[in-house]
Amino acid sequence: MATGRTHRPATRSRGIPEATVARLPLYLRALTALSERSVPTVSSEELASAAGVNSAKLRKDFSYLGSYGTRGVGYDVEYLVYQISRELGLTQDWPVVIVGIGNLGAALANYGGFASRGFRIAALIDADPAMAGKPVAGIPVQHTDDLEKIITENGVSIGVIATPAGAAQQVCDRLVAAGVTSILNFAPTVLTVPDGVDVRKVDLSIELQILAFHEQRKAGEEGGTEAPVVAPAVHGSPAAVDRKGPDGDVPAVMPA
Numbered sequence: 492m493a494t495g496r497t498h499r500p501a502t503r504s505r506g507i508p509e510a511t512v513a514r515l516p517l518y519l520r521a522l523t524a525l526s527e528r529s530v531p532t533v534s535s536e537e538l539a540s541a542a543g544v545n546s547a548k549l550r551k552d553f554s555y556l557g558s559y560g561t562r563g564v565g566y567d568v569e570y571l572v573y574q575i576s577r578e579l580g581l582t583q584d585w586p587v588v589i590v591g592i593g594n595l596g597a598a599l600a601n602y603g604g605f606a607s608r609g610f611r612i613a614a615l616i617d618a619d620p621a622m623a624g625k626p627v628a629g630i631p632v633q634h635t636d637d638l639e640k641i642i643t644e645n646g647v648s649i650g651v652i653a654t655p656a657g658a659a660q661q662v663c664d665r666l667v668a669a670g671v672t673s674i675l676n677f678a679p680t681v682l683t684v685p686d687g688v689d690v691r692k693v694d695l696s697i698e699l700q701i702l703a704f705h706e707q708r709k710a711g712e713e714g715g716t717e718a719p720v721v722a723p724a725v726h727g728s729p730a731a732v733d734r735k736g737p738d739g740d741v742p743a744v745m746p747a
């Protein structure tokens with residue numbers, strides 16, 4: 492199967508640009524921290540600084556949400572938390588499966604940040620029969636033979652792939668055929684999916700390579716030599732080099 496686009500167009504159907512969507516989690520993280528400190532209101536400048544975003548961009552982003560703040564007062568923190576959570580679809584529970592429970596899959600399963608943000612780990616799946624039934628993060632690992640059944644029974648629409656690269660496309664195809672429509676891919680390979688399926692890719696080695704590029708450029712500047720004008724080749728994902736993140740940085744998570 493597996494033909495077609497690997498990511499959505501730049502503007503969502505509801506009219507919120509993809510770049511704004513990518514910044515909403517940054518605002519939400521900053522707002523959640525303010526909310527935990529019981530801060531009632533925040534100015535666009537303060538929030539922009541806490542989120543690491545330019546304040547004009549923040550105001551533009553919030554205008555898409557219909558949120559303009561109150562002059563002299565700022566934005567209501569609790570209301571913005573609610574609004575952004577609703578926009579991101581975080582006011583509902585999202586069951587997630589992780590496929591490939593090795594070093595990375597187990598670390599992800601143990602990460603408390605998913606559950607606290609509404610992403611409940613519904614199942615852990617691995618192809619190794621020796622792992623079946625063994626608990627990881629308190630959840631028994633299930634065998635890939637049952638993948639389709641697990642997806643259907645749990646109403647899973649988000650799948651995380653942490654298998655070796657060679658297995659990732661086949662796992663992706665099975666997840667999609669079973670009804671998964673969003674995939675977070677950690678395997679260092681480009682996945683092909685049908686229209687309507689979103690894939691985000693995480694590759695920390697690419698982030699390190701980009702940092703190495705900047706280190707090299709800084710060293711060149713200090714030494715008075717001209718900085719290189721092109722990034723080094725990044726295996727398997729040339730788009731990662733020139734793709735900018737939410738606010739000009741390069742994201743650790745990128746469209747596949």
Ligand SMILES: NC(=O)c1ccc[n+]([C@@H]2O[C@H](COP(=O)([O-])OP(=O)(O)OC[C@H]3O[C@@H](n4cnc5c(N)ncnc54)[C@H](O)[C@@H]3O)[C@@H](O)[C@H]2O)c1
Nearest residue numbers: 591592593594595617618619654655656658678693694695
């Ligand atoms: N994106 C990143 O920044 C990042 C960081 C570390 C690792 N990785 C990648 O994540 C993947 C996992 O790395 P790891 O160190 O955990 O490897 P690992 O070898 O420890 O674990 C891989 C697991 O996948 C299972 N597996 C193999 N084929 C499978 C299949 N068809 N279906 C289900 N499970 C299957 C194996 O049984 C094993 O438990 C690799 O592709 C690695 O390159 C990415």
